[in-house]
Amino acid sequence: MNQDPNWERQLVERLASAALVEQRRTRQWKIFFRLVWLALAALVVAAMWSSADGEKTGVGLGGAHTALVDLDGAIAGDNKTVDKLVEGMEAAYKSGNTRGIVIRANSPGGSPVLSGMAYDEIKRLKKQHPDIPVVVAIEEVCASGCYYIAAAADKIYADKASIVGSIGVLSSSFGFTGTLEKLGVERRLMTAGANKAMGDPFSPENPQHEAIRRELIDDIHKQFIAAVKLGRGSRLKSDPDLFSGRVWLGDKSLPLGLIDGIGSARSVARDVIKAENIVDYTPQDDLTSRFARRFGVSVSDGVRGLFASRLF
Numbered sequence: 001m002n003q004d005p006n007w008e009r010q011l012v013e014r015l016a017s018a019a020l021v022e023q024r025r026t027r028q029w030k031i032f033f034r035l036v037w038l039a040l041a042a043l044v045v046a047a048m049w050s051s052a053d054g055e056k057t058g059v060g061l062g063g064a065h066t067a068l069v070d071l072d073g074a075i076a077g078d079n080k081t082v083d084k085l086v087e088g089m090e091a092a093y094k095s096g097n098t099r100g101i102v103i104r105a106n107s108p109g110g111s112p113v114l115s116g117m118a119y120d121e122i123k124r125l126k127k128q129h130p131d132i133p134v135v136v137a138i139e140e141v142c143a144s145g146c147y148y149i150a151a152a153a154d155k156i157y158a159d160k161a162s163i164v165g166s167i168g169v170l171s172s173s174f175g176f177t178g179t180l181e182k183l184g185v186e187r188r189l190m191t192a193g194a195n196k197a198m199g200d201p202f203s204p205e206n207p208q209h210e211a212i213r214r215e216l217i218d219d220i221h222k223q224f225i226a227a228v229k230l231g232r233g234s235r236l237k238s239d240p241d242l243f244s245g246r247v248w249l250g251d252k253s254l255p256l257g258l259i260d261g262i263g264s265a266r267s268v269a270r271d272v273i274k275a276e277n278i279v280d281y282t283p284q285d286d287l288t289s290r291f292a293r294r295f296g297v298s299v300s301d302g303v304r305g306l307f308a309s310r311l312f
Contacts, residue, residue, distance in 0.1 A: 069085055082115075085149075098132060099273055104139060105146055107145070108144065135272055156259045165253060169224065
């Protein structure tokens with residue numbers, strides 16, 4: 001059997017050729033994936049810039065318009081919800097083309113302190129600008145602290161299926177009496193002041209402390225009711241459940257005087273304020289925050305909000 005004396009060289013050449021082809025394929029795939037990542041990055045940046053352009057503050061924009069400001073999310077924690085609301089309204093008032101302000105509300109409520117602050121700020125701004133109406137347009141829900149704030153507006157509108165109301169106060173805690181003893185742990189609590197340990201979860205319920213807590217939430221409830229009555233006035237109807245903390249759908253809250261009509265931000269701008277062009281004055285987060293939020297980094301804010309203390 002004859003054997004090609006050059007077979008070893010041919011084998012090496014074939015192996016080298018195959019390696020070269022594989023190397024080219026690998027390089028092509030690397031280039032392909034790099035182009036894909038670049039395209040995705042470009043799309044993300046373009047989307048964020050587009051969002052920023054579409055939602056930027058409307059100061060200086062020409063033409064009569066309705067100013068839109070969002071009241072969105074739980075009213076708690078770092079006060080961002082209230083700050084954005086007030087800042088957005090102030091920016092809208094600075095424009096000579098604002099014919100009215102629509103607060104687009106979608107919040108389950110939260111802190112009575114922050115809600116009261118927002119209520120007072122809306123009242124102050126309305127007094128300074130009496131010719132510019134402030135109208136709340138409820139989307140999914142405006143309950144508790146959100147409704148506290150909404151009551152400061154001139155009018156309130158909601159969808160027929162929106163959740164409205166919850167004029168009440170909630171204070172919750174836990175009791176772990178006996179838990180430490182079962183674990184063999186001795187707790188040594190020292191206080192100066194008879195009521196300093198009020199609410200301590202490892203101490204037995206104290207009737208005096210319970211009475212104090214009841215007084216606190218009753219006083220906050222009275223403040224809440226007074227604010228709603230002042231804001232809504234004679235539009236409120238007499239109903240035993242009105243200030244009980246219950247909620248109603250939008251179409252059921254209308255005859256109670258909790259809202260003034262069925263509508264949305266768009267219909268309010270068109271039919272109530274008579275300025276169909278809407279400009280969003282809600283302050284926007286910076287580019288980095290928007291990028292992080294779009295990729296889920298801000299989920300921690302939502303988790304933190306679930307455990308934040310709130311009174312109603």
